[in-house]
Amino acid sequence: MTAPSRLASISGPSHVVSESPELGAYEICGKRPAAVVRPGSSEEVAEIVKFAATEKLAVVPSGARTKLSMGLAPRQYDVALDMTRLDRVVAYDPADLTLGVEPGIPLQRLAAVLAEHKQWLPLAVPYMERTTVGGTIASGVDTPLRRMYGTARDYVLGMEFVTGQGVTAKSGGRVVKNVTGYDMHKLMIGALGTLGVMTKINFRTFPLPVDTRGFVASFASAERALELRHVIAHSPLRPQAVEILSSGAARILRGDVAARIAPGPSASEVFSKVHWTLAADFSGNEKVLDRCERDLRQMGEKCGGESFVVLSPDQMLPAASRKREFIPIALASSPAATIVKMGVLPTRMNEVLASAARAAETNSLPWAAIARGVGVIYFTLLPKDRSDETRLRVIQATDQILFECAGLGGNATIPWSPAEWKSSLKVWGLERGDLDLMRKLKTLFDPSGTVSPGRFVGGL
């Protein structure tokens, strides 16, 4: 039996595609699968993966397919596992603030369900309009709201998944405190589907903030903007997000490309085109927000802030959506956008930004950066073309950025770049001492290399 007909016998012929025009939509870094299957249950997922493992076929799970270009190209790619039919809310107990969903549910649709109970998942992630919960978790994209809520690892309570051998397993649970067994679900977060296919994800939910207010200040230098970041961190204030934008980032967020990707009224003019911008969002009752506004204005002035704008929730929303969509906007702003993601100690952010800017400028590459106060920098190179000569300059620049970032105690990867450049870029960063341990896990979860082979660190 051919692969498509076997897949059809599992999920039904109407949920299998093997015609080439439709397959194009599932391409990853230029690789096209031979078939797409849309399973309707976790049992079907298990059966499909088991079949693929037996036949030595490779399967890559996907949701809305917004972030398939992250990481390396799969070494082998036979079947696209389209998870969008697994889109149910399996359990939601608003009074307990816990939730269980299938991974294919669009994040926006889930947000609407939660909003009915004045709750949310604090995931302000790129591709918000289309992305699925599963894609968000598997890609490990972060959110500015992590300043207050942490990242997915802090509020994913448990998971059910299918390993590369087609075995269904679970870890964690659906209670907010639990130390029973190994936290295997943490391994799935950001693993790009290389350890298995998630079939159910349990979350703790959070009450929606009563009220929010945004503050934007501009500074003559990154150093001054970061100084305000440090002053806030050492104050009693508890912002839900703190971000720093370079003038280049502000320029692309204010541009036509941005208006197309994140339409709606643009409050992004508040981001300075010539200076660095610090944007901080707070939540709480009116008294709290008044206090934050007062304190922040004082702190901002002390740090040399040059303008100071207060945003109401209505104004915040468009500004926040532009910032949130920085990655797709950057990718669409250059024919060869290459994004370096760095994790650094907050006090090292200034040096890291300066060194990255030097690397870009030495190689005549326009750049834009957006940084999170917790110590995450998205440094984007925006070349004007895709020529081979440009590629060489991008390699030089990123190599320099990666080494200097490591020298400053940080880590760096290159999640996004033109597909054909990936093999010459250090996509997963410099070599690591714990790669052997990661390899052990890959071998355990996916011994025959069935799920998303080759996309992850060290070609796992």
Added chain:
Amino acid sequence: MDSRLLHELKKLLGSEGVLHEPEDLLLYEYDGSVEVAKPACVVFPRNTEDVVEIVKLANRYETPLVGRGAGTGLSGGALARQGGIVVVFSRMNRVLEVDVENQRATVQPGVVNLDLSIAVAHTGLHFAPDPSSQKACTIGGNVSENSGGPHTLAYGVTTNHVLGMTVVLPTGELVRLGSAAVDSPGYDLTGLFVGSEGTLALVTEITVKLTRLPEAVKTLLAVFDTVDDATETVAEITRRGITPAACEMFDSWTIRAVEDYVHAGYPVGAAAVVLIDVDGLREAVESEAEEVADICRLHHAPEVRVARDAAERDLLWKGRKNAFGAVGRISPTYYAMDGVIPRTKLAVTLRRLAEIGAKYGFEIGNIFHAGDGNLHPLIPFNGRDRDEFRRAIAAGTEIIRCCIEMGGAITGEHGVGMEKDHLMPYLFSASDLELMRGVRDAFNPSGLLNPGKIFPTAKACGEIYARPAAEMSAPPA
């Protein structure tokens, strides 16, 4: 034990770094649980290099290894179930680095939890996970068990505060996981190793986040005439989306026990009290405390006391932090359980617990982290009476099964250890457990490290035996 191994250990660590006489080992047969297991010897490494050498020796002599902090654990995690070497980290108790600017600290595993917070208090920071045993328990132990505590309701448990660590694998290999910077690329090994109950590696350095102390704190003590009113109050607080910094509940039995011992001012005779901290900005705390107090009154609390100052607050909390010690005065042997349920099921679960107690002839006390549904039923029993001990264990098993029926889990913060390994199949399928075993075997292939923990063995119930009451002291809580 092999005398050559003993000799080599003494050569490595000096004779002061090795215990092997039976009377010296006695203390290490116990932890805070009702389990007992005798090690062959106990060693005290001074640094990471010592640990590497100990692991190599254990490999050469094929002797099991068990890490141990202060021995306050409540599931037998630090006991040498299959004999062998217990590695005690009390000499590795230095705070290696405090980075105030970045709110990080790197510590050795033997640092006592509270000592870290004290060491950084002058900077306005603290280490947020605060197990009730925080005056004694070590951060290494916290990492192994992924410990919680009253204030982890708002601040998160240990795993939410660990960024990286240095570990010695059972092969003797030294590996650095994670980093002081966030978002270390690759699989979340740090997340996997925290809470692995000492079965994957011995931890020798830990990098943690430090958290800013809140500007304002208000502590409320709400008194209730019925347990249902108290549980409904907790459920309502959760439902309204209020996350207090802590939300602890005591029933009448534990109120009496605590009040007799600590004199914290708890109302003896009340059916239940709920102890609540709200913290944050002054402006937020004021209104939140008012709202919480209103909810308590709405659920018929005849009295809601608000601590007027730090001294009063400390006294109220002293009652909580010393509760297990207080219970120990009443019943020198007791079984401190740990289970989790959805917070909406508090009332029905507590009623079930009382029924289970009655069925087995015990009055079960309850003092627990109500805000996150983490129950700690206490079963007092006579340690000299083997039949009573067996009934206590049977009641405990039924309580845990009840938690599972409610949609909960078998441990919220104490760990599975050797106490609950046989209960794992109630929660996890054979394939879940097989994969978890695979994870253990991937890092700990010969089972040298902490054998006989987490995973069900063919143990008969009789393997757990009661120690004579005279030998027992109340576990540090």
